[in-house]
Amino acid sequence: MNNLLPLGLGAWIFISCYLLSLLIIGWYAKKSRKENTLNDFYLAGGGLGFGVLFLTFFATQYSGNTFLGFTGATYRIGYSWILSLHFMTSIVVCYLLFAPKLHKLSKKQKFITPPDFIKYRFKDKLLTLLITIIMLLVLSNYLLAQLMAMGRVMQGITGNEYFYSFGVVSLAFIIIIYGTMGGLRAVAWTDAIQGIILIIGFSVLIIILFLKFGSLIDATNIILEQDKLNNTRKALIPDAQTCRQWLSYIIIVGFGLSLYPQAIQRIYAAKNLQTLKRSLAIMSFIPIPIMMIILISGIMALAHINGLEGVATDQVFGMILREIQNYSIIGYGVSIIILSAILAAMMSTADSALLSISSMFTKDIYFDHYDKEASEKKLTNIGKFCSWVFLIVLIFLAIILKNNFSLVALMDRKMDLLIQLAPAFILGIHYKGLQAKPIFWGIIIGTLLALVLAFYDFSFTQKGKVYGFHPGLIAIIPNVFIAIIGSYYKKIFIKFT
Amino acid sequence: MRIFYIILYIIIIIISIPWYWSDNTNIVFYGFPFWVIIAILGSFSASCLTTYLLLKKSKDNE
Numbered sequence: 001m002n003n004l005l006p007l008g009l010g011a012w013i014f015i016s017c018y019l020l021s022l023l024i025i026g027w028y029a030k031k032s033r034k035e036n037t038l039n040d041f042y043l044a045g046g047g048l049g050f051g052v053l054f055l056t057f058f059a060t061q062y063s064g065n066t067f068l069g070f071t072g073a074t075y076r077i078g079y080s081w082i083l084s085l086h087f088m089t090s091i092v093v094c095y096l097l098f099a100p101k102l103h104k105l106s107k108k109q110k111f112i113t114p115p116d117f118i119k120y121r122f123k124d125k126l127l128t129l130l131i132t133i134i135m136l137l138v139l140s141n142y143l144l145a146q147l148m149a150m151g152r153v154m155q156g157i158t159g160n161e162y163f164y165s166f167g168v169v170s171l172a173f174i175i176i177i178y179g180t181m182g183g184l185r186a187v188a189w190t191d192a193i194q195g196i197i198l199i200i201g202f203s204v205l206i207i208i209l210f211l212k213f214g215s216l217i218d219a220t221n222i223i224l225e226q227d228k229l230n231n232t233r234k235a236l237i238p239d240a241q242t243c244r245q246w247l248s249y250i251i252i253v254g255f256g257l258s259l260y261p262q263a264i265q266r267i268y269a270a271k272n273l274q275t276l277k278r279s280l281a282i283m284s285f286i287p288i289p290i291m292m293i294i295l296i297s298g299i300m301a302l303a304h305i306n307g308l309e310g311v312a313t314d315q316v317f318g319m320i321l322r323e324i325q326n327y328s329i330i331g332y333g334v335s336i337i338i339l340s341a342i343l344a345a346m347m348s349t350a351d352s353a354l355l356s357i358s359s360m361f362t363k364d365i366y367f368d369h370y371d372k373e374a375s376e377k378k379l380t381n382i383g384k385f386c387s388w389v390f391l392i393v394l395i396f397l398a399i400i401l402k403n404n405f406s407l408v409a410l411m412d413r414k415m416d417l418l419i420q421l422a423p424a425f426i427l428g429i430h431y432k433g434l435q436a437k438p439i440f441w442g443i444i445i446g447t448l449l450a451l452v453l454a455f456y457d458f459s460f461t462q463k464g465k466v467y468g469f470h471p472g473l474i475a476i477i478p479n480v481f482i483a484i485i486g487s488y489y490k491k492i493f494i495k496f497t
Numbered sequence: 498m499r500i501f502y503i504i505l506y507i508i509i510i511i512i513s514i515p516w517y518w519s520d521n522t523n524i525v526f527y528g529f530p531f532w533v534i535i536a537i538l539g540s541f542s543a544s545c546l547t548t549y550l551l552l553k554k555s556k557d558n559e
Binding site for chain 1: 510513514516521533540544550
């Protein structure tokens with residue numbers, strides 16, 4: 001995002017008004033609170049209606065990386081990145097496997113956090129703690145990446161390196177203020193505003209793209225010519241390795257992203273089962289317009305903006321915005337809406353992650369292990385305090401790690417880790433015979449194997465993948481095997497003894 | 498019936514991933530390579546099936 005023209009006063013007023021509206025919503029959400037309980041703070045009293053639930057699912061699932069990173073990915077690998085359409089659709093298909101049943105159970109058992117289900121289902125402290133720690137690690141890294149991305153956007157908008165830290169601190173404080181004022185109610189309402197800005201911004205983007213760069217047929221023909229000259233496959237049929245990677249993405253993102261703690265909490269927060277199902281039904285169609293716009297943006301850039309390679313391809317969205325800014329006064333206006341939409345996408349992802357971290361730390365670590373007698377009011381206050389502490393630590397890390405990408409690169413491993421939790425949640429909800437200990441050892445073995453395959457350079461691994469398959473997907477095989485076979489033999493053993 | 502729907506999803510994935518196309522196919526349809534159109538239609542079919550299962554099928558089960 002370092003390629004933008006400097007923004008005028010009008011643009012800054014627009015962005016400031018948007019940020020101010022988030023604080024007002026936070027204040028209004030605080031006024032709308034019905035009681036000082038964990039359920040009211042972290043799940044909005046379990047009363048999210050269809051519109052808000054759908055928009056909060058949407059804003060949480062599509063982060064800033066979806067727009068910046070995916071356009072860069074299209075620029076690098078061409079039309080094959082249409083695989084992103086499939087993996088975003090597969091998330092909703094995976095919800096189908098467990099969300100309706102989990103929602104009904106959550107209403108009956110009053111779940112607040114994802115590990116609450118594990119506690120109820122397996123009644124095993126060690127397994128619950130392991131799952132809580134994995135979820136906290138994944139979310140903290142994810143939140144850190146969002147904070148760093150927010151800083152880079154602010155740096156890109158102002159054209160000044162020093163505004164990176166200003167961006168991280170100011171936007172993070174806005175998030176924490178409205179988040180601690182209104183809890184999930186504030187987060188979901190702001191997500192709704194952010195979701196609407198995203199939809200408007202990207203609908204207008206596609207029109208401007210065609211006006212500026214011409215038809216898609218021309219772009220595709222240019223890329224086909226480039227394929228012939230450079231011996232690449234950016235518009236041609238992908239090779240076997242890419243097809244294997246395609247299948248791997250569908251499975252790992254589907255299971256991994258559907259198990260995001262913040263997504264599970266939205267399943268709990270739905271007003272009723274019908275509301276949840278209707279929201280998910282709309283969500284299943286959302287990847288088509290969004291991923292198509294991202295794909296077309298990347299394809300237009302690939303055909304008309306030359307010379308980007310490697311890490312620089314992630315700058316391609318900023319370059320498209322600059323082209324649009326230069327195009328006309330309307331283009332300038334559109335680029336402001338899109339910038340706000342990207343900030344919105346990052347903030348909505350960050351606020352949900354922060355709220356989830358705070359809820360799991362309060363309920364599954366503090367309450368379960370340190371203070372069983374704590375009142376709901378005390379726990380809510382501890383949750384708010386913990387949000388502040390977590391965020392301040394992460395702001396500090398985001399500033400000192402400004403130019404260190406290796407930590408954020410770990411984020412690529414989040415799917416490999418999250419999918420290891422699938423047997424506990426998805427098998428756990430359907431298969432009554434599943435036992436805690438085999439699940440525990442399955443997760444341990446699966447996680448270790450996924451990390452070893454990802455970071456150790458074996459002869460059969462390439463760029464952290466095994467013949468195009470994600471290490472997490474290979475590791476889930478022994479994980480599921482241990483969980484099922486272990487549970488079966490444990491059951492027989494208990495029967496005989 | 499559950500197995501039937503799982504098989505349907507598997508068929509959609511098998512058709513949508515362009516592993517079976519000949520290497521040099523470069524038919525362009527409405528600006529997209531034809532294999533991309535098939536991938537988009539595959540995704541659309543999966544969305545329709547998911548919506549059906551969410552709204553119609555599970556309502557019957559309840």
